[in-house]
Amino acid sequence: MSEPATISSFSLVRLLWFRTLLIFKNPSLHLGILGIFGFLLFYYLSTEAWELPRFEKLPGPVAVLKEWFSPDPMWGISLYTPDYYLHVWASVRRVGIALLIATGLGVPLGLLMGWSKVFKDYTFPILEILRPIPVLAWVPIAILMFSGTETPVIFLATLASFYVTVLNTLLGVESINPAYLRAAACLGSKRRHLFWHVILPGALPFIFTGLQISVGVSWFSLVAAEMVSGQYGLGYLVLNSYTSVTYETIVIVMVTLGIIGYANSALVRLLGRQLMQWRVRALAREKRG
Amino acid sequence: MNSAQAGGSLSIRNVSKIYDPEGANIKALHDCSIDIAAGEICMILGPSGCGKTTLLNAVAGFHGISSGEIRLDGTLLCNTAKPQAQQGPDRMVVFQNGALFPWKTLLNNVAYGPIVQQRLSPKEARAKALDMLGEAGLADVAHKYPGEVSSGMARRAEIVRALINDPKILLLDEPYRAMDALTKAIMHENLLRIYDLKPVTIFFITHDLEEAIFLGQRVVIMTTRPATTKEIIEIDLPYPRDHRVLSSEAFRLLVTQVKASVHAEAKKAFAAGEKERA
Numbered sequence: 370m371s372e373p374a375t376i377s378s379f380s381l382v383r384l385l386w387f388r389t390l391l392i393f394k395n396p397s398l399h400l401g402i403l404g405i406f407g408f409l410l411f412y413y414l415s416t417e418a419w420e421l422p423r424f425e426k427l428p429g430p431v432a433v434l435k436e437w438f439s440p441d442p443m444w445g446i447s448l449y450t451p452d453y454y455l456h457v458w459a460s461v462r463r464v465g466i467a468l469l470i471a472t473g474l475g476v477p478l479g480l481l482m483g484w485s486k487v488f489k490d491y492t493f494p495i496l497e498i499l500r501p502i503p504v505l506a507w508v509p510i511a512i513l514m515f516s517g518t519e520t521p522v523i524f525l526a527t528l529a530s531f532y533v534t535v536l537n538t539l540l541g542v543e544s545i546n547p548a549y550l551r552a553a554a555c556l557g558s559k560r561r562h563l564f565w566h567v568i569l570p571g572a573l574p575f576i577f578t579g580l581q582i583s584v585g586v587s588w589f590s591l592v593a594a595e596m597v598s599g600q601y602g603l604g605y606l607v608l609n610s611y612t613s614v615t616y617e618t619i620v621i622v623m624v625t626l627g628i629i630g631y632a633n634s635a636l637v638r639l640l641g642r643q644l645m646q647w648r649v650r651a652l653a654r655e656k657r658g
Numbered sequence: 659m660n661s662a663q664a665g666g667s668l669s670i671r672n673v674s675k676i677y678d679p680e681g682a683n684i685k686a687l688h689d690c691s692i693d694i695a696a697g698e699i700c701m702i703l704g705p706s707g708c709g710k711t712t713l714l715n716a717v718a719g720f721h722g723i724s725s726g727e728i729r730l731d732g733t734l735l736c737n738t739a740k741p742q743a744q745q746g747p748d749r750m751v752v753f754q755n756g757a758l759f760p761w762k763t764l765l766n767n768v769a770y771g772p773i774v775q776q777r778l779s780p781k782e783a784r785a786k787a788l789d790m791l792g793e794a795g796l797a798d799v800a801h802k803y804p805g806e807v808s809s810g811m812a813r814r815a816e817i818v819r820a821l822i823n824d825p826k827i828l829l830l831d832e833p834y835r836a837m838d839a840l841t842k843a844i845m846h847e848n849l850l851r852i853y854d855l856k857p858v859t860i861f862f863i864t865h866d867l868e869e870a871i872f873l874g875q876r877v878v879i880m881t882t883r884p885a886t887t888k889e890i891i892e893i894d895l896p897y898p899r900d901h902r903v904l905s906s907e908a909f910r911l912l913v914t915q916v917k918a919s920v921h922a923e924a925k926k927a928f929a930a931g932e933k934e935r936a
């Protein structure tokens with residue numbers, strides 16, 4: 370790229386093409402795709418080809434795909450029906466709100482606990498007692514406390530994520546090398562500088578690890594909560610399909626949950642990388658050796 | 659600049675430090691006295707685990723002392739009645755394992771001090787930081803993160819981050835510990851050059867005796883734990899020094915002299931370690 374004039378749109382396309390090829394040359398991608406196909410093959414053989422015991426009642430991949438991509442699905446849910454998207458949207462929205470609340474409350478609380486010993490002494494024991502209570506045990510309380518169907522479900526989806534976020538944030542603060550705090554003190558930091566320039570960025574790697582886990586537990590709790598209460602959402606749809614004996618729909622919902630969950634985690638990872646360029650670059654250097 | 663007149667004489671008088679006096683009762687420093695003149699490069703040499711970092715931390719104000727007194731330019735930092743010194747930018751520490759903030763670029767690391775002390779606006783601070791990084795040969799990597807540069811560069815940047823605050827005294831804790839001999843030699847010449855540009859009192863901890871002799875105007879040899887000053891050796895090699903000094907006769911004589919003194923202490927430290935393990 371000696372002269373700017375030579376960078377035509379043509380070479381840009383070539384660059385993009387080259388990049389894409391590189392992605393497909395990546396051996397772990399090949400193995401991953403191979404793994405997925407292996408799984409699908411096993412699924413197909415056990416359900417539709419050989420109809421193995423225990424598997425014979427399950428809908429096979431061909432039946433599921435047919436239903437999923439059918440403009441006129443037998444059981445009313447496919448990529449072409451608005452209902453499908455209503456359920457997806459209901460769940461995505463709930464998890465979105467739940468994650469926002471869990472992160473918005475959990476991160477400051479965790480930072481505060483790491484920041485102030487006294488505050489931690491007050492809050493840590495109660496947190497540790499509340500934390501092992503399974504989400505489903507909260508269902509009656511959630512329904513008593515919050516009106517309607519929406520808020521209790523969001524409350525339940527928030528709970529586990531909240532604990533994960535608080536604990537990881539706290540761990541993040543406690544993991545900060547004390548030399549950074551000393552260096553900051555030496556350099557003349559006031560307490561608020563310490564907070565913004567050392568505590569927060571220092572805890573960030575742990576916060577994002579926590580966020581990854583938090584996404585998982587949030588979906589987990591959401592589906593459980595939706596099975597108990599609500600008229601929309603993927604969890605509700607699973608249970609509803611079970612009672613109305615529409616098994617293809619169940620598998621469609623499960624695969625949908627898998628894909629959305631994966632996308633959600635990927636999004637969090639991307640955000641983390643964006644916010645922690647320093648780590649990405651340092652790791653890249655280590656890998657080069 | 660003004661830093662030459664800004665002083666920086668350090669007086670450590672009869673300082674003792676006991677860790678955990680009610681429990682394990684570990685005596686790290688015992689009746690330790692050192693006087694360092696303004697603008698001097700004073701090397702503290704002692705066997706591993708003798709209490710060097712303990713002394714530095716007391717001067718920096720990271721922890722208190724059990725008795726004695728430390729003064730900077732005659733002003734009291736700490737004594738028996740007020741055991742812990744206030745931390746501040748007049749005494750800048752360069753840490754044993756490096757403490758550049760990994761989440762800030764070298765430039766932002768260096769500019770951080772003047773900004774939080776509100777001595778310079780962020781813009782001025784960054785301009786000055788870029789200047790000083792340039793002087794240290796780090797202009798090209800100013801916008802990189804510490805994790806992206808070599809340990810030698812990181813060390814140099816950390817010293818720049820300290821010096822930009824015009825400290826009275828620079829407290830260095832084995833800054834070149836993990837480096838190979840060649841990098842170390844380059845770092846030494848670099849440090850002396852920076853010192854020439856901007857003389858500042860340097861309190862330099864090491865257990866590498868050639869490093870101590872090459873850099874220092876005086877070498878303070880510490881005893882094994884609990885550390886006191888065992889011997890102070892004047893290094894009258896002329897400045898500016900460069901690597902050729904290392905092969906001079908005078909240097910070799912000094913090495914022999916210091917080695918004899920340090921060796922006895924290292925042996926004692928070793929014996930004490932064996933006893934503890936037994």
Ligand SMILES: Nc1ncnc2c1ncn2[C@@H]1O[C@H](COP(=O)(O)OP(=O)(O)OP(=O)(O)O)[C@@H](O)[C@H]1O
Pocket residue numbers: 677678684686704705706707708709710711712713865883
């Ligand atoms: N916080 C502490 N509590 C109890 N003992 C400590 C503490 N910090 C250091 N010590 C002990 O005090 C002694 C002196 O430690 P110090 O770190 O000052 O040694 P050093 O000379 O800097 O050693 P090194 O060359 O390994 O850096 C050591 O034996 C160490 O185990």
Ligand SMILES: [Mg+2]
Pocket residue numbers: 710711712754831
């Ligand atoms: Mg030490």
